[in-house]
Each structure stands twice: as structure tokens, then as C-alpha cells.
């Protein structure tokens with residue numbers, strides 16, 4: 613009798629554990645068609661290299677660029693550099709919006725340098741931009757895409773997608789999911805005490821995307837500030853002894869300095885690469901469906917993202933908010949994939 617009871621108790625416990633795990637963690641990746649919208653940017657370039665080194669999980673259809681960290685000419689040049697360094701020059705790069713929807717443009721040259729790419733030499737890449745504007749490319753591609761088939765990895769201000777949605781709202785039919793590096797809730801912002809740069813740079817665009825009803829996942833500072841470099845982690849990347857490892861270790865060594873000083877931390881975040889790691893290995897992360905509101909009013913809360921983590925207001929849960937991640941698992945993945953490049 614006792615054995616039977618123990619058996620059923622064990623069974624109930626494992627079922628409960630399984631239910632709990634599936635509620636907060638996520639399942640293994642499936643292959644995705646992806647458009648990467650980006651403002652390279654140091655961490656954007658690391659993200660692009662990670663994505664372009666992972667064809668088994670990500671079919672990168674195109675890279676679309678936007679002004680953000682630096683001006684559009686530099687972000688577009690840097691996207692073409694990342695493509696060249698990854699040996700993936702068949703992936704088209706389309707230049708997009710040079711300024712936000714409404715607010716005065718801001719940049720982050722104090723963090724990313726004048727060229728938008730610290731710690732490495734830049735040059736004019738051989739392959740030019742693709743013909744046509746990024747916004748038109750998004751409209752044309754998403755309009756004719758199979759239903760909910762394309763993922764958009766959003767690594768900068770959301771201006772391009774917002775313009776495309778304003779021009780052709782029906783493009784939501786082609787979107788599987790938009791995964792955004794942006795926002796901050798639990799531990800405050802980076803560009804202001806409450807706002808994260810990508811949202812702060814164009815909160816009106818972020819509101820347009822949020823209101824469109826597409827499936828949205830946010831990878832905010834709440835999680836990217838838990839996935840920090842260290843001397844050992846950068847040494848691991850440098851130890852690959854290939855071009856990609858040298859480039860990324862050079863970039864990260866320079867890029868993380870400002871955050872380490874600002875936050876008094878032993879390392880710095882690689883924000884945008886966390887979005888790509890989510891797409892490749894979502895089981896490294898956990899979060900929950902929440903109601904998200906974005907403040908685009910002028911003033912001290914401009915660009916703030918309010919994630920209702922405890923469902924206090926019982927509003928529509930319109931975003932999956934990633935709140936935690938396995939830092940070592942992230943760096944092991946990044947190092948392993950960079951090792952596949954030249």
C-alpha cells in the first residue's frame with residue numbers, strides 16, 4: 613500500500629514540476645526565416661555575427677538598418693562590415709530611416725564611438741547596399757509572405773517597422789513574431805534612470821508596433837544586465853584564434869568599459885546578441901506574458917516601459933517579457949558559433 617502511495621506522490625510531483633517549468637521557460641528552437649533590423653553598434657555587430665554563424669536555426673533573409681547608436685550611413689556601413697566578416701555577403705542590407713518618427717534624433721557615439729564600432733579598424737566593405745529602402749522592403753516582403761512566417765529581430769529603434777505598419781497595416785499577416793531588444797522595468801534604464809536607449813530613441817515607433825497586435829517578445833535590460841562579460845569570457849572568445857574571435861573580443865573589451873564604470877560592475881552586457889541567442893536557444897531564458905505600456909510623453913518618464921509583472925492592473929498581456937537568462941550558457945553558445953566563422 614505504502615509503495616503505491618509513494619509512486620503516485622512521485623508522479624504528481626513530477627507532473628507539477630513539468631507544469632511549472634513549461635509556464636516560465638520556453639521550448640527548443642525551430643528554424644526561422646528572420647529579418648534583422650539593427651543600428652550597428654557594437655553589440656549589434658556581435659548579434660549579426662552570431663546570427664550569420666547559425667544558418668541551421670536562422671535563415672537571415674535580410675538586414676535592415678536604422679539610425680540609432682550612430683547615423684544611418686554609419687549603421688549601414690557597419691551592417692555591411694558584419695556581413696563581410698561573417699562571409700555571408702549574399703544577405704542583402706537595406707538602409708532605412710535616418711531619424712525617428714517624431715522626436716529629435718539622439719545618438720550614442722559616447723558608447724559606440726564616432727564610427728559606431730569601437731575596438732576594431734573599420735573600412736568600406738566591398739559589397740554595396742541593396743537597391744531600395746528598408747521600409748519598402750519590409751512592406752513588399754511581409755505583404756507576400758506566407759501567413760505568420762517571418763520573425764523580425766529588432767535590435768535598434770523600431771522606426772522602420774513602424775513606418776511599414778503605418779504604410780501597410782496588413783503586413784502583420786506575414787509576421788510570426790517580433791523580438792525586441794528594448795525596455796527596462798525592474799532595475800531602471802540606461803539612457804535615463806527609467807528608459808532604455810532603443811525605446812527612448814523612438815517611443816512613438818515602439819507604440820505603433822505594440823498597438824499592431826503582432827506577437828511581441830521583449831528582451832529588456834532586466835535580462836541583458838544579467839548576462840555580462842568577464843575577463844575569462846572575453847579571453848574564451850579571443851582564444852578562438854580566428855578573425856571573428858579577435859573582432860568580437862576587441863569590440864567587447866572597448867564597448868563594455870562605459871557600462872562597467874556606470875554600474876560599477878565587473879563586466880558589461882551584450883544586449884543585442886541576447887535577442888539572437890533567444891532565437892537560437894530559447895531554453896537559456898525565462899519570462900512571462902505581461903501587459904506592457906510605453907510612455908512617449910515629454911518629461912522624466914519619456915521612453916519608460918511599464919511591464920505589469922504581477923498583473924496588478926489585470927490588463928491584456930500583450931508582450932512576453934524575458935526576465936532571466938543563463939549567462940554562461942549564452943557565452944558558451946556565442947563562443948561556439950563564432951568558432952564556426954573564419
Ligand code: RIB
Pocket residue numbers: 651653654655656680681767768769793802808809810883884
Ligand atoms: O540599450 C541598449 C540598446 O541600445 C542596444 O541595442 C544598443 O545597440 C543600443 O542600440
Ligand code: CA
Pocket residue numbers: 650651652653655656680681767768884
Ligand atoms: Ca542596437
